[in-house]
Amino acid sequence: MVNKQTVDEQANRKASTNLTPAQEFLQELWEEHLGYEFDTHNTEDTLATMVEDAYVNHIPVMTGGVGKPALREFYSKYLIPQIPPDTELTPISRTIGNDRLVDEMVIKFTHTVQIDWMLPGIAPTGKRIEVAVVAIVQFCDDKLAHEHIYWDQASVLVQLGLLDPATLPVVGVDSARKALEPNLPSNALIDR
Secondary structure (H helix, E strand, O other): OOOOOHHHHHHHHHHHHHOOOHHHHHHHHHHHHHHHHHHOOOEEEEHEEEEEEEEEEEOOOOOEEOOOOHHHHHHHHHHHHHHHHEEEEEEEEEEEEOEEEEEEEEEEOOOOOOOOOHHHHHOOOOOEEEEEEEEEEEEOOOOOEEEEEEHHHHHHHHHHHOOOOOOOOOOOOOHHHHOOOOOOOHHHHOOO
C-alpha cells in the first residue's frame, strides 16, 4: 500500500494546492514512480520514469545506485523484492518547485523480510517499524534525475532493539509519531 490516504483525501489535498501544470506533472510523475516501486513492484516501469544517468542515494546507509544499469540491479535485487508486504506510506507534507519535489512521510512496516536497502545485513526480526522519511527528488527532461532519501536510522535501530535509548540520546517510534502529531511532548531527552 503506497498511501494510507483515501482517494477523496488525496483529491482534496491536490485540489487545495495551487500547482502550475508543470508542478502537477512532477507530482504525477513522482506518484507514478512510487506506484511502480511499492504497488506494482515493477523495476522496468520504475526505471522508465528516470533519466539514463539517474541516481538514488539512501543517505543513512548509502544504498542505491548511479545510472540505469546500477539502479536496475538495486531495484530488482534489493529495493522492490525487499519491500515488506504490509508497508504503508503516510504523507505529511509535500513541496514542489520548478524542478524539485520534497516529500515528508512516515513509512510503516513489519520487519518480516530482509531489507538490505534500509537494514543491510540485519535478519528479519518480526518487529514493527515506523520512521519519518524525507525524499528530495530532482527532475530533468520530464523524468526523475535523482533521489536523496533521508530517515532517522537510530530510530529504526531502537525499534529493532539494536540501540539502547536509555544510554544514548535517541528515541524509537516516538520520532515518527511526533512528525505526524506535533503536539506530542517535546524535550523528553533533555529532561531525563
